[in-house]
Amino acid sequence: METVLSITNLTKNFGRLKAVNNLNLQIKRGQVFGMLGPNGSGKTTTLGMLMGVVNPTSGDFSWFNERPTNDVRKKIGAVLEHPIFYPYLSGLKNLELNAMVKQCDPSNIARVLELVELSERKDDKYKTYSLGMKQRLAIASALLNNPTVLILDEPTNGLDPMGIAEIRELIKRIADDGKTIILASHLLDEVQKVCTHFAVLKKGNLVHTGPVDDVGKGEEIVEVIADVQNLNEYLLAFMGTTSVNRENGSFQITMREGFKSKDLNKYLFEKGIIASHLVTKKKSLEKQFLEILSEA
């Protein structure tokens, strides 16, 4: 697969603080790549370096196997941190200006405005927009040059649930077009839903990278509810159990290797217990993420 982005030993120090430390990463065409990490882990600094606004202390990176020049950036659509526009210009004029900067066809403007559903408000000044509209305008601007790579940094930051759902739909639609997307986000649920690969940063260090599908491989977790007083004891007595957790009125059983939920079901039935609720759970990215962070 074609390499879109290749990072080698990228480092950024702010004084004594190592914001990004010896980062190595490869992103291939068509991947939806999630960048995870707590606040201050170096996600935005990394993206800033990739987009030419932060000067790296050392290390290299290349886009499309080319040296990173300002012309290469014209092929990338990026929204870093907050949407940034001229507040006194209308949405339309802001996009016209962006089209001039990116040297792309201004006829795209109507299409991207339609895509983010801002056509009706395009002549209003940017400063009159709600936060969700600002975010959507930023995405429209990123899509303006029909980029093969899209970089989104916390695209749902500060949005209400409706806005978050809208942006998520939008990202899915864009990903379906086969674009490479780099998504930095706190919302792990989000990353699990849309991303194919992910990396975890902690204090500037890369602590994990791999496909999202690998999350949840390994031991199985089963959630059980049954109307029995000492269910806990029965569950602990089952030979396939490694541990039992009580959570919100249900029991979470982590299974031993080789045991499945049907084995547990059969065991309970033999003991004369009928479960009113029995679900096999995949390990969530959130859980995995927290594990990775605590191990690192």
Place this chain on the structure above:
Amino acid sequence: MTSLIHLLKIDLKKLTSYRTFWIVCGLYFITLAFSTASGMEFLKWLARTFKNFGSELNINRIPLYHFPDVWLNLIYFSGLLKIVLAIMTVISITNEYTYRTLRQNVIDGLSRWEFLLSKILTNVGLSLLSVLMVSVIAFVTGLIYSPELNWRYVFSDMEFLVAYFLEIFAFLSYALMLGVFVQRSGLTIILLLLSHMLEAIVRENVDNYVPQIIPFFPMESISNLVPMPYQRYAFQEIRDYLTFGSIAIALGWTFLFNYFSYAKLKRADI
């Protein structure tokens, strides 16, 4: 060349929908036009207000608007107004920092040099517009007030238009540099207004020891381009020619101002 025009268009696109730009530039050009064109009215007012003024000398014999005096007279006076234009330059650059649009411009694919160049080109444009404005007013008022038309006189002293262009452009380059370094509009404007005074303090202290370096001071070099002409009507000698030295020093500073802006912009994390 096409890329220069492209960059100029980008900066003008930002400015032409900005109301402050029209207000400041409008005030500048209107003030420039009216004040330079109404020198004779000013003299008449002086004559009316102060009794002795009119009797001691006949104001119609002060050749304020006669060719070739009109060129230097108007150019010198117009140079005093350049501070207004410089404030516009400061607003234009510091806005890019306040709104963080500089960052977005670079993300979207401008190089830092291209970004700065777009601002420099706007400065060139505003300087040229000032030169054009003053030329037209000087030419027209000269035609009106000159008692007789001698074409040799009409076109002499016009070389000061070149010095005037440099005077404006050098000062706008200085304003741009201040903006790039200070990044906040209020503070930058205050520093801009105080520049002459701060330099004067240094100058007074230097004067007793090494007066020969004074012409190399930045503000001094900008004011030295066009000498004050009015004392010639009090029978004093004035310099009514360009000096190579003053042009060279001002050009040097203009280059340095823009170079410093570039150097700062290049190594900054934005």
